[in-house]
Amino acid sequence: MSFVRSLLLSLLTGGALLGGASRAAAQTAEPRNLATDTLQPANAAYYRPVSRLGTVGGQQLHVFITNVSERGTGIEFTWRNPLAMPRPKPVFITSEQLQWVRLDGHYYEPVRVAKAAAHGLALRLATGPRVEVFDVATPKKGVPIPLPVPGGGGGLLWTGAFSAKYNHAWYLRRPGEKTMAPVPDGKQFAPFLADYLADAPDLAAAIRAGAAGHRYEDVPALLSTYNQLTPAGTH
Structure with missing residues (x-):
C-alpha cells in the first residue's frame, strides 16, 4: 500500500496511530544526521513529499508523515523516506505539541477550540486579514477514497473545500486569537x-x-x- 493511500485510509477510517505518548517516549530515538534527513530512495517511483511540522516550542521539522490520527491524538512521521533502507523508525508527536503542518503546498493546523484539547488537522482556506478560515473535510457516505494527483509527485487531492463530495466543518479565528470558533x-x-x-x-x-x-x-x-x-x- 502506498504512503498516500495508507494516509488517506487512516483519515477515512479513523485509524489511530500505533502507540501513544508513553510508547513514543519509550522509543529509542533514531540518530539524526542533517546530511541524510529527508533522504529519498534512488528509485523515483518511491518519491514522497517532504512535510514541514512546526512545534509549539518553535521548532521546524522536515519529515515524512506516515500516519494521521483522525481521533486527533497526533501524527506519526519518519525523518527519512519511509521506504528508504534501512527502514526508519517512526516518531510520534501529539496534536497538543503540534502548531502547524505544511504538506504538499497546503497549510494545516490542529483544531484548537476553547476548553478542549487540540485535535485533528484543519486546512487553512483564508489567511485574513480580518478572519482566518479553516476547513475539516470528511468524505460523504459512499464516496470513493481519493487518489493521488496524477503526475503530482505524491501530491494529494486534498482540496475538499471545492468538492460537494465532502462534509465540511468550518472554523474561524480573528487576528491575535489562540483558539478557533466552530461555525x-x-x-x-x-x-x-x-x-x-x-x-x-x-x-x-x-x-x-x-x-x-x-x-x-x-x-x-x-x-x-x-x-x-x-x-x-x-x-
Whole structure:
C-alpha cells in the first residue's frame, strides 16, 4: 500500500496511530544526521513529499508523515523516506505539541477550540486579514477514497473545500486569537455568523435572512467577501 493511500485510509477510517505518548517516549530515538534527513530512495517511483511540522516550542521539522490520527491524538512521521533502507523508525508527536503542518503546498493546523484539547488537522482556506478560515473535510457516505494527483509527485487531492463530495466543518479565528470558533450548522448557523460578522451589516443581514449564497456551504465565499471589506470606522 502506498504512503498516500495508507494516509488517506487512516483519515477515512479513523485509524489511530500505533502507540501513544508513553510508547513514543519509550522509543529509542533514531540518530539524526542533517546530511541524510529527508533522504529519498534512488528509485523515483518511491518519491514522497517532504512535510514541514512546526512545534509549539518553535521548532521546524522536515519529515515524512506516515500516519494521521483522525481521533486527533497526533501524527506519526519518519525523518527519512519511509521506504528508504534501512527502514526508519517512526516518531510520534501529539496534536497538543503540534502548531502547524505544511504538506504538499497546503497549510494545516490542529483544531484548537476553547476548553478542549487540540485535535485533528484543519486546512487553512483564508489567511485574513480580518478572519482566518479553516476547513475539516470528511468524505460523504459512499464516496470513493481519493487518489493521488496524477503526475503530482505524491501530491494529494486534498482540496475538499471545492468538492460537494465532502462534509465540511468550518472554523474561524480573528487576528491575535489562540483558539478557533466552530461555525454551527442548522438553525444556529445564521444567528451565529450574522453576529460574528456584525461589523458588516449588509452581509450579516443577508446571512440572517438565509439569502441564496449566504448559507453554511457558502462560508468560504462569505468570509472571502468579508475579508475584502473595509472595517467599519476606517477610511
